Amino acid sequence: MKVTVIGGGVAGIQTALALKGLGLKPVIIEKEDTLGGKLRGWHKLFPTMTPVGEVLEPLLRELREQNIPIMASTEVLGIETDGVITSHGKVESRATVVCSGFDLFDATLKEEYGYGIYDNVITSADLERMMNNGKVALVDGTQPRRIAFLHCVGSRDEKVQQRHCSKVCCVTGVKQAIEMRRWFPQSEIYNFYMDIRMFGSGYEEMYRSAQQEHGIQFIRGRISEAAPVPGGKVQIKAEDTLIGRPLKMTVDMLILLIGMTAGCSNSHWAECAGLEQSDSHFMRPLNVFEGNVRSALPNVFYAGTVTAPKTIGESLNEANAVAFRVAEYLKGL
Ligand SMILES: Cc1cc2nc3c(=O)[nH]c(=O)nc-3n(C[C@H](O)[C@H](O)[C@H](O)COP(=O)(O)OP(=O)(O)OC[C@H]3O[C@@H](n4cnc5c(N)ncnc54)[C@H](O)[C@@H]3O)c2cc1C
Numbered sequence: 130m131k132v133t134v135i136g137g138g139v140a141g142i143q144t145a146l147a148l149k150g151l152g153l154k155p156v157i158i159e160k161e162d163t164l165g166g167k168l169r170g171w172h173k174l175f176p177t178m179t180p181v182g183e184v185l186e187p188l189l190r191e192l193r194e195q196n197i198p199i200m201a202s203t204e205v206l207g208i209e210t211d212g213v214i215t216s217h218g219k220v221e222s223r224a225t226v227v228c229s230g231f232d233l234f235d236a237t238l239k240e241e242y243g244y245g246i247y248d249n250v251i252t253s254a255d256l257e258r259m260m261n262n263g264k265v266a267l268v269d270g271t272q273p274r275r276i277a278f279l280h281c282v283g284s285r286d287e288k289v290q291q292r293h294c295s296k297v298c299c300v301t302g303v304k305q306a307i308e309m310r311r312w313f314p315q316s317e318i319y320n321f322y323m324d325i326r327m328f329g330s331g332y333e334e335m336y337r338s339a340q341q342e343h344g345i346q347f348i349r350g351r352i353s354e355a356a357p358v359p360g361g362k363v364q365i366k367a368e369d370t371l372i373g374r375p376l377k378m379t380v381d382m383l384i385l386l387i388g389m390t391a392g393c394s395n396s397h398w399a400e401c402a403g404l405e406q407s408d409s410h411f412m413r414p415l416n417v418f419e420g421n422v423r424s425a426l427p428n429v430f431y432a433g434t435v436t437a438p439k440t441i442g443e444s445l446n447e448a449n450a451v452a453f454r455v456a457e458y459l460k461g462l
């Protein structure tokens with residue numbers, strides 16, 4: 130029986146593979162021209178520092194081997210009881226799995242940090258891209274000697290209507306700080322945080338190793354503003370909340386650890402199919418104690434970051450879980 134999978138990120142790919150393994154006929158509909166979702170922009174993955182290709186390529190290879198149909202460059206605009214409406218017409222199916230993922234927080238909304246205005250203020254996503262391109266440097270091409278990461282940009286922040294914790298950015302900040310130490314062994318590296326949330330297996334160990342083996346300094350306090358200083362440097366003002374003192378520091382590069390926000394497609398799912406969104410606009414699962422994969426509609430299911438910020442491992446686990454739920458539903462028809 131045919132099942133549409135909306136989105137070809139890791140969650141969508143693994144959902145399609147698991148559905149096929151259960152004898153169903155998945156079709157992946159992806160709005161971009163390539164599969165892989167956000168992972169295509171990342172360099173190495175926490176907690177093992179595994180290169181992205183080692184995770185993504187085997188999934189893509191298996192998709193090809195399994196001959197799973199893919200409709201690329203096709204956006205899903207609406208969900209109906211008997212299929213989905215896409216930018217290229219209707220696709221009929223007996224069930225739909227929504228794997229449309231998340232969006233990155235737009236750092237220009239936090240004007241006080243100067244993203245898009247001052248040189249050498251970049252986001253964590255920009256840094257991953259620079260590493261993938263093999264060149265991490267200041268705007269003038271030189272190497273940064275003092276680097277600061279700022280946690281919680283566009284997360285846990287009422288002012289930009291993002292109350293939730295994005296969950297993966299603390300460990301991403303640790304991952305990237307360790308990676309920057311490898312690129313620039315002589316540099317000073319600081320992470321400014323509100324709380325450190327190291328929730329996963331091996332994450333706390335990474336955090337300790339960042340401090341003890343890689344000499345990364347963690348300062349509890351949020352940067353209140355950044356301002357340009359001559360020579361392309363950035364002056365940051367913060368309060369060290371552990372010692373209760375204000376602090377000024379001039380850095381060569383400021384990296385904003387941007388949060389995961391609800392995907393822009395979520396409003397389509399709410400409007401056209403009557404599906405519910407949570408306060409932070411991620412899709413609300415029917416019953417979190419049964420897992421996140423069922424929606425309020427019997428033929429519509431979820432997997433991955435469409436319902437909340439998650440890691441790759443968590444997204445893959447949900448993809449396997451949702452396939453069993455879909456098979457169970459279709460058996461009962
Ligand atoms: C800076 C950063 C670094 C990270 N590093 C790591 C890491 O090292 N390790 C780790 O475990 N996790 C990491 N993560 C988390 C990881 O990116 C996510 O867990 C993963 O991308 C979730 O996959 P997904 O398939 O749910 O969503 P996505 O990757 O967002 O994929 C969703 C797909 O759906 C498509 N889509 C959306 N709407 C539609 C529509 N209407 N029609 C058709 N297609 C649609 C999109 O184009 C996209 O291809 C990081 C996150 C960030 C922000």
Ligand code: SF4
Pocket residue numbers: 280281282284285293294295296297298299300324325326386388
């Ligand atoms: S994971 Fe860390 S950086 Fe990200 S929002 Fe939560 S506390 Fe802030």
